[in-house]
Amino acid sequence: MRAGSHISLQKLVSLVSLAASSETDESPIDIGNRRIPSRYFLAPLAGYTHLAFRRVIRELGGLGLATTDLVLASQLVAKSRKSQQLVATCESDQPLSVQIFSGITAELVKAAKWLEDRGYQGIDINMGCPMAKINSSGGGARLMCDVDGACTAVSQVVEAVSVPVTVKMRLGWDRDHLTAPALAREFEQCGLKAITIHGRTRQQGFHGSVDLDGIRKTVEAVQSIPIVGNGDVRTPEDAIAMRQQTGCAAVAIGRGAILDPWIFRKLADQARGLEPFEPSRNDQIEFLKRHFTLMCEQHEDYSCILFRKFVGWYGQRLGIPEDLEDRLRRFESIEEFNEIVEQVAERHGERVATVPTALLKVPNGPVERW
Numbered sequence: 001m002r003a004g005s006h007i008s009l010q011k012l013v014s015l016v017s018l019a020a021s022s023e024t025d026e027s028p029i030d031i032g033n034r035r036i037p038s039r040y041f042l043a044p045l046a047g048y049t050h051l052a053f054r055r056v057i058r059e060l061g062g063l064g065l066a067t068t069d070l071v072l073a074s075q076l077v078a079k080s081r082k083s084q085q086l087v088a089t090c091e092s093d094q095p096l097s098v099q100i101f102s103g104i105t106a107e108l109v110k111a112a113k114w115l116e117d118r119g120y121q122g123i124d125i126n127m128g129c130p131m132a133k134i135n136s137s138g139g140g141a142r143l144m145c146d147v148d149g150a151c152t153a154v155s156q157v158v159e160a161v162s163v164p165v166t167v168k169m170r171l172g173w174d175r176d177h178l179t180a181p182a183l184a185r186e187f188e189q190c191g192l193k194a195i196t197i198h199g200r201t202r203q204q205g206f207h208g209s210v211d212l213d214g215i216r217k218t219v220e221a222v223q224s225i226p227i228v229g230n231g232d233v234r235t236p237e238d239a240i241a242m243r244q245q246t247g248c249a250a251v252a253i254g255r256g257a258i259l260d261p262w263i264f265r266k267l268a269d270q271a272r273g274l275e276p277f278e279p280s281r282n283d284q285i286e287f288l289k290r291h292f293t294l295m296c297e298q299h300e301d302y303s304c305i306l307f308r309k310f311v312g313w314y315g316q317r318l319g320i321p322e323d324l325e326d327r328l329r330r331f332e333s334i335e336e337f338n339e340i341v342e343q344v345a346e347r348h349g350e351r352v353a354t355v356p357t358a359l360l361k362v363p364n365g366p367v368e369r370w
């Protein structure tokens with residue numbers, strides 16, 4: 001073992017035995033004082049992982065922990081309308097963590113206390129967001145560039161609340177600064193209870209492939225806190241491969257859950273030795289209706305706009321014919337939604353494209369360079 005590496009004997013034994021058996025541990029997982037029933041989590045996707053999506057996915061079964069979209073810490077404490085919508089939850093939306101971000105530690109601390117006082121049971125700090133407007137104020141992935149500053153932020157939030165605090169981060173800022181293992185080791189000493197690692201650098205954005213080796217190095221850097229692997233998991237097989245190749249304790253799935261909302265259910269079935277569930281035509285249509293209905297409960301007519309962005313992801317999985325998918329990307333009223341869905345039910349599966357529209361490559365950048 002490398003000098004300075006803090007991998008514990010207990011952890012080494014469990015990694016070696018898992019690798020030898022090629023079985024994954026499917027028992028519940030503890031994050032601080034929280035027991036999470038499944039090791040397959042929903043990764044936050046701003047604009048998608050709102051209450052309605054979390055509820056509808058939970059209803060399908062198999063989901064462990066879900067996390068809200070990132071919320072600006074200062075906005076939360078100021079009770080801005082948008083931040084209150086982002087942290088809206090209900091009894092069935094458990095277990096849940098709220099993800100906060102800020103470049104100012106005092107704001108993270110205030111937001112964490114604010115959440116704890118209102119009964120939220122887990123706080124996640126965003127250290128992975130690559131967006132320039134978030135990084136320029138010192139938040140998101142920028143925090144990974146300053147080990148001391150990041151540790152101060154984590155320690156102060158941990159000290160301020162008694163609920164478990166976690167972090168979601170990338171492998172580092174760029175490939176010359178792969179700080180995740182060093183940060184993870186320090187964060188564990190500061191009392192952090194779990195870390196989710198998206199296996200890309202900030203510089204990669206969403207390009208290139210996920211570096212499983214980089215996630216594994218972070219797993220090896222900590223003593224006992226769970227590392228949650230993340231990135232590019234699209235099928236149950238990808239999730240199992242991520243666990244086997246990195247030794248991570250759990251997997252967070254983002255885009256894969258919009259592409260296949262049944263992915264958690266399938267993983268749960270697989271863990272119980274059952275044939276993975278395949279949704280029927282009726283299940284697919286019910287899912288479409290249910291997600292929209294739950295969205296309307298929170299956002300009323302505005303759901304007609306919010307729902308549109310899901311359709312390019314859902315169309316292929318839910319057997320929506322291309323012309324109806326196109327209409328669902330433009331519909332303007334609840335009545336129109338219902339009318340289109342009736343047609344989807346009649347014409348389900350009449351679809352030529354096999355690739356989800358959201359994954360089709362579109363020209364990028366200034367038009368003269370297309």
Ligand SMILES: Cc1cc2nc3c(=O)[nH]c(=O)nc-3n(C[C@H](O)[C@H](O)[C@H](O)COP(=O)(O)O)c2cc1C
Pocket residue numbers: 043044045046047068069070099126128129168198230231232233252253254255256
């Ligand atoms: C549209 C979109 C929004 C995202 N929003 C967040 C966010 O609010 N917080 C966060 O930590 N990560 C966010 N991410 C990153 C994802 O959580 C995840 O790390 C990344 O998409 C890789 O995982 P996946 O391939 O399973 O989607 C976002 C990603 C996308 C594509």
